[in-house]
Amino acid sequence: MISDTTYPFQLPPLPYSYDALEPYIDTKTMRIHHDKHFKTYVDNLNLALKPYPEYHSWTLEELLIQLNQLPEPLRTAVRNNGGGVYNHDLYFDFMAPAGQAPLKEVTDLFGGEESWKSQMKTAGLGQFGSGFAWLVSDSFGGLSITALPNQDNPLTQGLYPILPLDVWEHAYYLKYQNLRGDYIDSWFHIINWDAVEKRLNGA
Numbered sequence: 001m002i003s004d005t006t007y008p009f010q011l012p013p014l015p016y017s018y019d020a021l022e023p024y025i026d027t028k029t030m031r032i033h034h035d036k037h038f039k040t041y042v043d044n045l046n047l048a049l050k051p052y053p054e055y056h057s058w059t060l061e062e063l064l065i066q067l068n069q070l071p072e073p074l075r076t077a078v079r080n081n082g083g084g085v086y087n088h089d090l091y092f093d094f095m096a097p098a099g100q101a102p103l104k105e106v107t108d109l110f111g112g113e114e115s116w117k118s119q120m121k122t123a124g125l126g127q128f129g130s131g132f133a134w135l136v137s138d139s140f141g142g143l144s145i146t147a148l149p150n151q152d153n154p155l156t157q158g159l160y161p162i163l164p165l166d167v168w169e170h171a172y173y174l175k176y177q178n179l180r181g182d183y184i185d186s187w188f189h190i191i192n193w194d195a196v197e198k199r200l201n202g203a
């Protein structure tokens, strides 16, 4: 994961082909989202860190956990672009070609699969403007669903990110236009539950 790496950060390749998530997420959206948006966050994070060699040995995770100790204007740049890098790395890794069964040990905590989906969808729809819905873990391993604006990352709130749902318009507008809920319904088909399981066991 890019979260364990340090400056200068590198754009990771997409872990599957650009059309692998069709028809749920279209090829063109994947190309623009990964190759343009994600890359821009990486480039801008590196630009922001360049004049601060004292932080070049910090991992991305360390930068986000200790965000509030960073000097301005680096703090704002890491909040937006460091968050953007971390969140997108996780977002792309935690999708996979359709067909994985939801993890019962997760969905049961939220009242079953339909109820889990409904709570995730409510969080994604309820995020005004840009942001992410998140499945997160607290320091005792308790799971919850939350939404955060822009590229804010749960690490900065003392929470551990498990599963991100990008609800920025750039994630869905080409195919779904204003229908964020339809995009979220599609996203449920392409969650990488194997990755969720591994992350929970390592969290």
Ligand code: MN
Pocket (backbone or CB within 6 Å): 033, 037, 088, 166, 168, 170, 171
């Ligand atoms: Mn995005």
